[in-house]
Amino acid sequence: MSGSRRSNHRRKPDWLKMRPPSGQRFTEIKRELRDRNLHTVCEEANCPNLGECWSGRDGPGTATFMLMGDRCSRGCNFCDVQTGGMEALDPDEPANVAEAVVEIGLDYVVLTSVDRDDLPDQGAGHFAETIRAIKERDSSILVEVLIPDFQGEPDLVREIIDARPDVIAHNIETVERLQWPVRDRRAGYEQSLSVLEQVQRESDIYTKTSIMLGLGEYAHEVYQTLSDLREADVDVVTLGxxxxxxRSHLDVYDYVHPDAFETWQRVAEEELGFLYCASGPMVRSSYKAGELFVDALVREGRSVEEARQAARAAD
Known part of the structure; x- marks a missing residue:
């Protein structure tokens, strides 16, 4: 661990200063989402990069659409999305998301969702329908999906694979020792690894995952987690x-210095062999630099190193 336990009410370090959301692009995206009654994880999870991504400072604005409502069937202790009170799926949501993506002018879109353990297929079919709706309207749009674990059921993961997104992400979230109490007990380290392994085993789709630091993990545990992810052939990893x-969520155990994040980036890419690693205090699983890497790799056909340079130039 990088420090002793500290009060979560102390002043945040300077490297965690955030830009407030602003700009015409931000306003346009927000209006489009509200008009179509759509949700984004950017807002629901209070993402610190919302202003940068929606304002489109370095190109077209990006947004991560959250499917199947704004209430989750699970109660992870790190997440700000509301739990319980599940509602019926909106059958028009896949079409509405696809139309919004085209109207806003996105060429790379991220789809995620709340957990829907209450549904017979846990929402896999709704996810797949949304992917296909976007691709049918414009096949050139790259689609990344950040999926739940679907309780590790292979047939449900396969339904996502068959819809042919360009990237399938699923977050391991933290090191094995801290899975509980960080995550809901229906989630788990091995279950998440199994989802990522299945995608690699059954498809040629890029895989991605994310790890949060500052929860009380030891350095050797982070290294082990990264090693396990590479053993599962995960392509891209983000650390934030x-x-x-x-105050009702888990305390921050430690504010990890940016130098440590830079070290983990070098370890991930140069030692362990991930295709790309975005690592920094403000990095999140849906992160613009990571999306630019995939865009350069898939759409532009650049080499891995060229795609890395393109992503970091815009980071």
Whole structure:
């Protein structure tokens, strides 16, 4: 661990300063989402990069659409999304998301969702329908999906694979020792690894995952987690600082210095062989630099190193 336990009410370090959302592009995207009654994880999870991504400072604005409502069937102690009170799926949501993506002018879109353990297929079919709706309207749009674990059921993961997104992400979230109490007990380290392994085993789709730091993990545990992910052939990994959404959520154990994040980036790419690693205090699983890497790799056909340089130039 990088420090002793500290009060989560102390002043955040300077490297965690955030830009407030602003700009015409931000306003346009927000209006389009509200008009279509759509949700984004950018807002629901209080993402610190919302202003940068929606404002489109370095190109077209990006947004991560959250499917199947704004209430989750699970109660992870790090997440700000509301739990319980599940509602019926909106059958028009896949079409509405696809139309919004085209109207906003996105060429790379991320789809994620709340967990829907209450549904017979846990929402896999709705996810797949949304992917296909976007691709049918414009096949050139790259689609990344950040999926739940679907309780590790292979047939449900396969339904996502068959819809042919360009990237399938599923977050391991933290090291094995801290899975509980960080995550809901229906989630788990081995279960998440099995989802990522299945995608690699059954498809040629890029895989991606994310790890939060600052929850009390030891350095050797982070290294072991990265090693396990590479053993599962995960292509892209992101590492970011955990920030407490409210006083009812887990405390921040430590604010990890940017130098440590840079070290983990070098370890991930140069030692362990990930195709790309975005690592920094403000990095999140849906992160613009990571999306630019995939865009350069898939759409532009660049080499891995060229795609890395393109992503970091815009980071």
């Amino acid at each position: 600082q955990y920030l407490q959404p409210s």
